[in-house]
Amino acid sequence: EAEVAQSPRYKITEKSQAVAFWCDPISGHATLYWYRQILGQGPELLVQFQDESVVDDSQLPKDRFSAERLKGVDSTLKIQPAELGDSAMYLCASSSLPPGGTEAFFGQGTRLTVV
Amino acid sequence: DQQVKQNSPSLSVQEGRISILNCDYTNSMFDYFLWYKKYPAEGPTFLISISSIKDKNEDGRFTVFLNKSAKHLSLHIVPSQPGDSAVYFCAASPGGYQKVTFGTGTKLQVIP
Numbered sequence: 001e002a003e004v005a006q007s008p009r010y011k012i013t014e015k016s017q018a019v020a021f022w023c024d025p026i027s028g029h030a031t032l033y034w035y036r037q038i039l040g041q042g043p044e045l046l047v048q049f050q051d052e053s054v055v056d057d058s059q060l061p062k063d064r065f066s067a068e069r070l071k072g073v074d075s076t077l078k079i080q081p082a083e084l085g086d087s088a089m090y091l092c093a094s095s096s097l098p099p100g101g102t103e104a105f106f107g108q109g110t111r112l113t114v115v
Numbered sequence: 116d117q118q119v120k121q122n123s124p125s126l127s128v129q130e131g132r133i134s135i136l137n138c139d140y141t142n143s144m145f146d147y148f149l150w151y152k153k154y155p156a157e158g159p160t161f162l163i164s165i166s167s168i169k170d171k172n173e174d175g176r177f178t179v180f181l182n183k184s185a186k187h188l189s190l191h192i193v194p195s196q197p198g199d200s201a202v203y204f205c206a207a208s209p210g211g212y213q214k215v216t217f218g219t220g221t222k223l224q225v226i227p
Contacts (some may be wrong), residue, residue, distance in 0.1 A: 004158070035217075042119070042217030043159065056214050058226050074224030091158050103149055104215070 002026045004107035006092050018080035021110045025074070025094030029034065031055075033104060034067055034077050035091040036070045043091055082114045119143045119207050119217045121218035127147050134192040136221050138205030141186065144218040150179060150190050162203070163190070189200070195225045 005024040013019045025032050030051050035043035046065065048056040051072040060067065064083070069075040079086055089111050093104040120139045128134045136150075146167045150160035165172040165179045165188070172179050178191045192199055205218040 013136045018137035039217070042121075042219045044217070048212075048214060050212065052206075055212050088222075093158070103164060106151075106160065108156070108158050 001097030002054075002102055002105075004092055004094055004105055006090075006107035006110055008110055009108065010111045012115060015084055015114050016081040017022075018078065019082050019112065020076055020078045021092075021112075023077070023091070023107060024076045029094035029096050030071055030072070030095070031065050031094040031095045032075050033105075034075070034097075035093065037089040037091060037109075039088075046077070046078050057058075079112075082112075084114050087112055087114045088107075116141075118145075119205055119216050121203075121205055121221050123221050123223070124219070125222040127156045127224045127226060128195045130150075130197055133194045134199065134223055134225065136190040136192075136203050136205075136217055136223065138190075139186060140188075142209070142216075143186070143205070144209040145216075146210040147208045148179070148181060148188050149206045149208075150177075151204045151206060151208070151217075152199075153204060153220070159204055176182050177201040180195045192223075195223075197225050197227050199223060200225050 007022050032049040034046045037043045047059045047067045049069045067077045089109045091104040091109045095104040149164040150162040153159040153164050163174050163177045181188045188202045202220045203220045206215050208215040
């Protein structure tokens with residue numbers, strides 16, 4: 001069964017360091033999302049790609065976060081420098097249609113702890 | 116501004132009984148609604164959806180009801196099973212390429 005792959009599963013980093021997460025969506029899915037989920041809250045969209053183009057990055061803290069999907073396939077989310085408040089689960093998801101037209105498939109996430 | 120609200124953080128139900136999870140929204144532009152289930156240490160998985168042109172959608176033991184005038188939707192699980200124990204997220208979107216907004220989740224515990 002096709003699934004969204006994310007790595008690493010867990011990451012511990014010191015504040016002010018750089019950290020990067022990788023996501024490989026389900027093959028053929030044009031829409032890719034990065035969400036952040038803080039404990040006790042729902043997933044919050046950070047950035048949404050349609051192929052290689054950013055469709056929505058309104059909630060992405062652009063002073064420290066960056067995301068790219070160069071060939072419209074896999075994607076990388078980077079944080080530099082990491083802050084204590086960045087500790088959260090980072091979820092990648094993909095869908096074959098626009099978000100309003102179908103459900104998204106989520107990866108298992110990367111649990112980030114900033115110390 | 117929480118546009119999708121799940122006011123019950125947790126719910127306990129006996130096995131075999133009905134579970135009812137509620138969700139309220141404030142954005143009248145939302146046109147498409149979804150429920151996701153999340154087990155610990157896993158990403159959310161899609162459960163069921165409904166568009167605003169319908170007021171009910173059913174899939175096996177899961178039924179979602181939408182009341183557009185009240186800006187309210189609910190997920191009914193009947194009969195509830197221990198494997199249904201998870202966090203359930205309500206989500207909504209205006210449709211098209213506009214983003215999906217998630218609620219804060221309700222933790223369901225089904226007691227054997």
